Amino acid sequence: MASVQTGDLAHLWTNNPMYDAVIDEIDGRRIRIGEHWFVDFASCNYLGFDLDPEIMAAVDVAIRQWGTHPSWSRLLGNPRPYLDIEERLTELLGAPDVLVLPTITHIHFSVIAALAQQGTVFVERRAHKTIYDGAVYARGQGATLLRFRADDPEGLEAALRTAARPAIVCLDGIDSMTGNAPNLALLQAICVRRGALLYVDDAHGFGVVGERRDDERSPYGSRGNAILRHLGLNHDNMVLVAGLSKAYSSLLAFVAVPPAIKQHLKVAAPPYLYTGPSPTASLATVLAGLDVNAERGDALRAHLYRLTRRVLDHLRHLGLPTPNRLGTPIVELPVGAGVDLDAVTQLLWRAGVYVTVAAYPLVPRTEAGVRIQLTAAHTDEQVQQLLDALTELAGFLGGGRR
Numbered sequence: 174m175a176s177v178q179t180g181d182l183a184h185l186w187t188n189n190p191m192y193d194a195v196i197d198e199i200d201g202r203r204i205r206i207g208e209h210w211f212v213d214f215a216s217c218n219y220l221g222f223d224l225d226p227e228i229m230a231a232v233d234v235a236i237r238q239w240g241t242h243p244s245w246s247r248l249l250g251n252p253r254p255y256l257d258i259e260e261r262l263t264e265l266l267g268a269p270d271v272l273v274l275p276t277i278t279h280i281h282f283s284v285i286a287a288l289a290q291q292g293t294v295f296v297e298r299r300a301h302k303t304i305y306d307g308a309v310y311a312r313g314q315g316a317t318l319l320r321f322r323a324d325d326p327e328g329l330e331a332a333l334r335t336a337a338r339p340a341i342v343c344l345d346g347i348d349s350m351t352g353n354a355p356n357l358a359l360l361q362a363i364c365v366r367r368g369a370l371l372y373v374d375d376a377h378g379f380g381v382v383g384e385r386r387d388d389e390r391s392p393y394g395s396r397g398n399a400i401l402r403h404l405g406l407n408h409d410n411m412v413l414v415a416g417l418s419k420a421y422s423s424l425l426a427f428v429a430v431p432p433a434i435k436q437h438l439k440v441a442a443p444p445y446l447y448t449g450p451s452p453t454a455s456l457a458t459v460l461a462g463l464d465v466n467a468e469r470g471d472a473l474r475a476h477l478y479r480l481t482r483r484v485l486d487h488l489r490h491l492g493l494p495t496p497n498r499l500g501t502p503i504v505e506l507p508v509g510a511g512v513d514l515d516a517v518t519q520l521l522w523r524a525g526v527y528v529t530v531a532a533y534p535l536v537p538r539t540e541a542g543v544r545i546q547l548t549a550a551h552t553d554e555q556v557q558q559l560l561d562a563l564t565e566l567a568g569f570l571g572g573g574r575r
């Protein structure tokens with residue numbers, strides 16, 4: 174990440190109304206900021222579970238049964254819903270076993286160090302900041318931290334030959350900006366050959382992409398059971414991490430590992446003992462979300478894919494490039510050098526479209542742009558509003574680039 178200069182940040186705050194904005198009210202996938210209403214395309218609630226009446230209703234029932242918050246750290250007392258969630262996730266993922274902790278950040282900060290010990294952590298060049306920070310913590314505990322590129326598997330394999338063991342190779346599944354996936358089959362084969370673990374953070378893939386089937390309703394596949402199943406990979410030498418805070422609109426995360434490693438992590442990963450648990454509402458929305466996923470998940474994903482396809486087709490028609498090749502609901506629009514990102518943000522703001530702005534110094538200048546995310550709770554009318562804004566943007570960029 175670029176080093177943050179106070180002046181650059183001040184510029185960001187002054188010129189980009191989509192940073193640190195206060196949301197005063199929501200209405201479906203619309204949000205109100207002060208006097209202005211926007212359609213929200215910055216939400217990671219891919220399945221629309223945050224607004225699902227069946228899931229909302231589950232919260233009240235669970236709180237009457239369990240109170241608002243369990244309060245025990247997991248090692249000191251596990252309310253039954255934790256075990257139900259772990260069992261159901263294990264079945265959904267086809268994983269050997271699953272351990273849940275409050276957030277992915279907690280997992281990266283504890284599990285990477287626990288697995289790497291005095292060995293080597295490889296972190297992919299584009300890996301999410303929380304993976305990198307978890308690896309830095311592991312380095313503080315005695316591991317060696319090395320970077321690698323997913324598009325240079327030979328380089329990784331060569332480095333693995335001499336790396337101290339245990340070796341753990343960390344990267345994102347579905348990329349949080351491009352919406353694309355790395356070649357995990359190739360990386361898994363390398364890790365199996367070299368006796369390393371492949372540690373994959375699929376925060377944005379879980380709930381969206383899943384196993385391929387003849388009767389699937391969209392190219393996302395079925396069941397939303399994450400990138401490994403989507404790519405037809407098994408769990409050999411794999412550690413799969415993902416969270417419920419995106420597609421499932423809840424605060425919980427999981428790591429899928431064999432039972433022996435799960436037992437080890439219960440004592441070696443500090444949050445299992447030292448961190449407060451997710452609130453009852455989160456446990457309830459995860460369980461209700463798993464029910465809704467089983468009943469209606471594939472229909473929601475088919476709707477989500479159709480909305481995303483509309484956006485991608487429109488961008489192609491306008492000649493606006495996006496790195497998204499998989500059709501996942503994460504559509505990045507890189508803003509090339511020489512284009513004023515503030516002006517792009519302000520155009521979208523005036524058009525009533527709220528997006529994630531990736532601006533310098535929060536990303537390197539070469540990676541500046543905007544990210545549009547679709548969710549199953551968007552309507553066709555809302556997507557049309559986005560398409561109209563993108564048409565206007567294409568006109569602006571065409572003029573701006575000349």
Ligand SMILES: Cc1ncc(COP(=O)(O)O)c(C=O)c1O
Pocket residue numbers: 275276277278279301303345349374376377416418425426
């Ligand atoms: C790829 C990725 N990993 C990890 C995280 C952090 O997840 P959590 O909020 O569960 O700590 C995010 C959230 O933005 C993410 O996009």
